[in-house]
Amino acid sequence: MFSGAQISLYPMTGDFVGVIMSALGALDPYRDRLRIETDDISTLLVGPPEVLFPALRDLFTSAARTGVHCVLSAAISRGCPGEPDDAICQSTHFAGTMPPLAERQALALAAVEDAPKLDVFSVAQLSLYVMGEDRHMDEIYGCIDFLKSSGIFEKSKHFATKLRGDTGALFATLEQAFCRFGPPGGHVTIDLTVSANSPSPG
Incomplete structure (x- = not known):
């Protein structure tokens, strides 16, 4: 299994370099469990979802704690058949057989309830893609039902679902959406945008 994310962080401030460089320090506790590669467009994080999210x-x-408007754009993927397996990506999320959908939804909700409260408000929109699966829409609709029950659901949009709430619960919800829906060994991706401190009304 290969799992990871290509991410770009956009602070809307003249001191964007300072905000980005300071925020990258938050990755330090995870560097021994992630492979991190940065170029002039994005940063690649490779590792298991329980570390990645x-x-x-x-x-x-x-970045958001600076108070400036910040946006994170991410393409998150697991199980891509075009990527080689990587030992650093071994995850407890994908062990064993896939439980029934209702059981996975219940496990996902329990995980979100246990998320840390960080007192940073953010909004996000995501699109989940389950690849190469005959019943892929069952998995996507099951994920949407979970999102609607997560406590941070705002609304359905064309091509995406919008969430809003504490950043701790938000990223816990994203992790569960990524891991609980679609076959454990299957190719699943999320297209994600997260925003905090936007000057635009909701």
């Missing part, structure tokens, strides 16, 4: 959460939260 807390790292994304802490990176974004660090």
Whole structure:
């Protein structure tokens, strides 16, 4: 299994370099469990979802705590058949057989309830793609039902679902959407945008 994310962080400030460089320090506790590669467009984080999503959460939260408008754009993927397996990506999320959909939804909701409260408000929109699966829409609709029950659902949009709430719960919800829906060994992706401190009304 290969799992990871290509991410770009956009602070809307003249000191964007300072905000980005400071926020990257939030990745330090995760560097021994992630492979991190940065170029002039994006940063690649490769590793298991249980490390990847807390790292994304802490990176974004660090930037958002500056009070400036920050946006995180991410393409998140697992199980891509075009990527080689990587030992660093071994995850407890994908062990064993896939439980029934209702059981996975219940497990996802329980995980969100246990998320840390970070007192940083953010909004996000995501699109989940389950690839190469005959019943892929069952998995996507099951994920949407989970999102609607997560406590941070705002609305359905064309091509996406919008969430809003504490950043801790938001990234926990994203992790569960990524891991609980679609076959454990299957190719699943999320197209994600997260925003905090926007001057635009909701």
